[in-house]
Amino acid sequence: MSQNSEPAVRGGRDWAGAAGSVLFAAVGVYVFLTSFAMSPMAAMFPRTIGAAMAVLSVLQVVASLTGRSGRSLEAGDGVRAQADGLGRRLSLVAIMVGWAFLFPVIGIFVTSFLACIGLMFTGTFGRPTSLRLSIYLAVVFVMVVFFYLLMSNVLNIPMPRGLTF
Amino acid sequence: MEIDFGFILAQAFSPFNLALALTGVVLGTVIGALPGLSATMAIAVLVPFTFTMDPASGLIMLGAIYTGAIYGGAYAAILVNTPGTPSAIATTFDGYPMAKSGNGDLAMTLATLASVTGGVVGAVLLMTLAPVLAQVALAFHSSEYFWLAILGLTLVASLSSGNVLKGLIGASFGLVLSMIGVAVIGGDTRYTFGSSVLLGGIDIVSALIGLYCIPVLIDMVARPDRHLEPAPLGRGIRFFEALGHCARNAFNLARSSIIGTLVGILPGAGGSIASLVSYSEARRASRHPERFGKGEPGGLLATESANNATVGGGFIPTLVLGIPGTPPDAVILGALLVQGIRIGPELFTQQSGIVYVFMFGLLIATLMMLPVGLLIGRYAYRFIVNTPKALLVPLIAYMTVVGSYAIHANPHDVAIMVIMGVVGWLLGLAGYGPSPIVLGLVLGQIAEQGFMRAYLIGRAQDNFGGQLLFDRPISWGIVALILITLCVPIIRQLRAGARKPKEARP
Numbered sequence: 315m316s317q318n319s320e321p322a323v324r325g326g327r328d329w330a331g332a333a334g335s336v337l338f339a340a341v342g343v344y345v346f347l348t349s350f351a352m353s354p355m356a357a358m359f360p361r362t363i364g365a366a367m368a369v370l371s372v373l374q375v376v377a378s379l380t381g382r383s384g385r386s387l388e389a390g391d392g393v394r395a396q397a398d399g400l401g402r403r404l405s406l407v408a409i410m411v412g413w414a415f416l417f418p419v420i421g422i423f424v425t426s427f428l429a430c431i432g433l434m435f436t437g438t439f440g441r442p443t444s445l446r447l448s449i450y451l452a453v454v455f456v457m458v459v460f461f462y463l464l465m466s467n468v469l470n471i472p473m474p475r476g477l478t479f
Numbered sequence: 480m481e482i483d484f485g486f487i488l489a490q491a492f493s494p495f496n497l498a499l500a501l502t503g504v505v506l507g508t509v510i511g512a513l514p515g516l517s518a519t520m521a522i523a524v525l526v527p528f529t530f531t532m533d534p535a536s537g538l539i540m541l542g543a544i545y546t547g548a549i550y551g552g553a554y555a556a557i558l559v560n561t562p563g564t565p566s567a568i569a570t571t572f573d574g575y576p577m578a579k580s581g582n583g584d585l586a587m588t589l590a591t592l593a594s595v596t597g598g599v600v601g602a603v604l605l606m607t608l609a610p611v612l613a614q615v616a617l618a619f620h621s622s623e624y625f626w627l628a629i630l631g632l633t634l635v636a637s638l639s640s641g642n643v644l645k646g647l648i649g650a651s652f653g654l655v656l657s658m659i660g661v662a663v664i665g666g667d668t669r670y671t672f673g674s675s676v677l678l679g680g681i682d683i684v685s686a687l688i689g690l691y692c693i694p695v696l697i698d699m700v701a702r703p704d705r706h707l708e709p710a711p712l713g714r715g716i717r718f719f720e721a722l723g724h725c726a727r728n729a730f731n732l733a734r735s736s737i738i739g740t741l742v743g744i745l746p747g748a749g750g751s752i753a754s755l756v757s758y759s760e761a762r763r764a765s766r767h768p769e770r771f772g773k774g775e776p777g778g779l780l781a782t783e784s785a786n787n788a789t790v791g792g793g794f795i796p797t798l799v800l801g802i803p804g805t806p807p808d809a810v811i812l813g814a815l816l817v818q819g820i821r822i823g824p825e826l827f828t829q830q831s832g833i834v835y836v837f838m839f840g841l842l843i844a845t846l847m848m849l850p851v852g853l854l855i856g857r858y859a860y861r862f863i864v865n866t867p868k869a870l871l872v873p874l875i876a877y878m879t880v881v882g883s884y885a886i887h888a889n890p891h892d893v894a895i896m897v898i899m900g901v902v903g904w905l906l907g908l909a910g911y912g913p914s915p916i917v918l919g920l921v922l923g924q925i926a927e928q929g930f931m932r933a934y935l936i937g938r939a940q941d942n943f944g945g946q947l948l949f950d951r952p953i954s955w956g957i958v959a960l961i962l963i964t965l966c967v968p969i970i971r972q973l974r975a976g977a978r979k980p981k982e983a984r985p
Contacts, residue, residue, distance in 0.1 A: 330910065354665075355664050355665030355667075358930075359658060359927045366647075373644060374645060377644060383910070399701025402701050406872070407901055410901075414890075414893045414897040426881075429877075429880075430876070431873075436700045437870075437873070438868075453870055457877065465881055469885065
C-alpha cells in the first residue's frame with residue numbers, strides 16, 4: 315500500500331473515516347448490548363471492549379468531521395487512489411468471492427482452474443500475442459495441477475470434489 | 480551418567496544426519512514460504528518416515544523442518560505482504576516496505592541472518608540452560624499471560640502513529656473478532672448469529688492471510704507497474720551490507736533473540752507474541768523510531784531473530800517438563816514418545832546421548848539455514864520481481880485459497896479468508912490498517928483467558944488486585960515495560976516540541 319498516494323486528511327473532512335467509524339460505533343454498541351444476555355464470566359470482556367469501541371468510534375467520527383483526523387502509518391490508499399483501476403479491482407473481488415463459495419459445490423480443481431484463468435486475464439495489461447497467451451494458459455494449468463497434487467497426494471489433504479473434481 | 484561429547488559430535492556430524500538436516504531445512508523453508516502451510520503440518524506429514532530411522536536422526540530431521548518452516552514464513556511476509564503464520568506478522572511491517580522500495584534482496588538477506596542468529600541463540604540456551612529456564616514456564620501464571628498480551632497490544636500505538644484513535648478502534652474490532660465462537664471462560668456461544676460455522680471462531684491464519692494478502696492482490700491488478708521494484712543487475716545478495724546492519728543492530732539482535740527464547744518457553748505464547756514484543760522493544764530503544772514501519776532494517780532483524788529463537792525456547796518445556804509450548808512441539812513430543820524416549824529432567828541424564836545429538840543437530844540445521852536461505856531467498860525475490868502479473872496474481876490467489884483450506888481441510892476457512900480480505904480492503908479505504916485488527920485477533924483470546932482466570936482465582940482468594948498485579952513481581956516487570964513503551968514516544972514528542980521553538984530562534 316502506498317504511503318504517499320493521498321495527502322493527510324488533517325484540515326479536510328475525512329468522510330470515509332467517518333463512515334467507517336459509524337460502522338464501528340454500531341458494532342461496539344451491538345457487542346455491548348448483547349453482552350447483557352450472556353453469563354457474567356463470558357460477558358465481562360465483550361462489555362468492556364464493546365463500550366470502549368463505541369466511545370472511541372464516536373470520538374473518531376467527531377475528529378473526521380471536524381478535520382482533525384490524522385493519517386495513520388499503515389492506512390490504505392484512500393478512496394480517490396482506489397478509483398484507479400476500479401473495474402479490475404472489483405473483478406478480482408468477484409472472482410475471489412465466487413471461487414471461495416463455489417469450490418465446495420463444483421470441485422476445487424475445476425473452480426480453481428477457471429478462477430485462475432479469470433485472474434490471469436484480470437492481471438493482463440495490453441493485448442498479449444496468441445503465443446504468450448498460450449504460454450500463460452499452460453503455466454496456469456501446470457500450476458493448478460501441481461498444487462492440487464501436492465495437497466492431495468503429498469500432504470494427504472482431502473480435496474473437496476463437489477460435482478466435478 | 481557421564482556425557483560423551485566426542486560420541487555426540489560424531490553422531491551429529493555424521494554424513495547421514497547432515498544430509499537429513501539439510502533436507503529438513505530445505506523442505507521446511509519451502510513449506511513455510513507457502514501461506515497457510517505450517518510447520519505443524521510439515522512435521523506431522525513427515526513424522527511416520529522418522530519412525531524407521533534412528534531416534535536421534537529422526538529428531539534432527541523434525542527439528543530442521545521446524546526451524547526451516549519458521550524461517551520460511553519470512554518469504555511470503557517480505558515479498559507479498561502475507562504472513563503465512565502469526566509469527567511472521569511483524570515481519571511484514573518493515574520487510575514489505577523494503578521489498579516495495581527495491582530492497583527486497585537486502586530484506587531477504589537480513590531475514591536469513593537474523594533467523595540464523597535467533598535460532599543459534601535459542602539452540603545454545605536450550606543446550607546449556609534448559610533445566611533452569613524450564614522453571615520460567617512454571618513461574619508464569621494467568622495474570623502474566625494477560626499482561627504479556629497487553630504488551631503485544633501496545634504495538635498498536637506505534638503502528639498507528641498519525642492516528643492512534645483509528646489504531647485503537649481497529650484493535651478493538653480485532654478483539655471483538657476474537658470473541659466469536661464459544662467463550663474461553665463461561666462457555667457461552669458469542670456472536671455466531673446461529674451459524675455452526677462460526678462456533679469454532681475465526682481461524683487466525685485464514686484471517687491474517689485475507690487481511691494482508693487480498694488488499695495486495697487488489698492493488699496488484701489495478702496498475703500495470705511491477706509488483707516489486709527490481710534490484711539493479713549484478714547487485715547480488717548484499718551480504719556484507721546486511722552484515723553491517725547486523726553489526727549496528729548487535730544489541731537489538733541479542734535482545735530480540737533472548738526475548739524470543741524466553742517467550743518461546745511459555746506454553747501457548749509462541750512466535751507471534753515473541754516477534755511483536757521484540758519489534759516493540761526495538762522501536763522503543765531505537766534512535767529513529769519514526770523509521771519503523773517504513774522499511775527499517777532494525778525492525779526486520781528484531782522480528783526474525785525473535786521468531787526463530789522461539790524454536791529452541793519451545794523445546795525447553797517440551798523436553799524438560801513434557802509441556803509442549805507450540806503445536807509443532809506437541810507433534811515432536813508425540814514422535815519422542817513413540818521412539819520410547821522418556822520426557823522429563825532425567826532425559827538430560829539417563830538418555831543424554833539422544834537429546835544432545837538432537838540439540839547439536841538443531842544447531843547444525845540452524846547454521847545450514849544461512850547458505851540455504853541466501854540461495855533460496857535470492858531466487859524467490861527474482862522470481863517474484865520477474866514473473867508477469869498475469870501469472871503472479873493467479874499464483875498468489877491460488878496459494879491463499881489452498882493454503883487457507885489446508886489449515887483444517889475446511890472450505891469455510893477459505894470463505895472467512897476472502898471475507899476478511901474484502902473487509903480489510905474496505906477498511907483500508909477508511910484509513911484503518913490491517914495490523915491493529917490482526918493484533919487484537921491474535922492476542923484477544925490470550926488476554927481474555929489470562930484476565931478471566933486471574934479474576935476467578937482472585938475472587939476465590941478475595942484478592943483480585945493481588946492476583947492480577949500487586950502480588951506478582953513478574954507482572955510488575957511486564958507492566959513497567961508497557962508503561963515505558965507507551966510513555967517513551969510521548970516524552971520524545973514533548974522534548975521535540977520543546978526543542979523546535981528554540982531551534983527556530985536566530
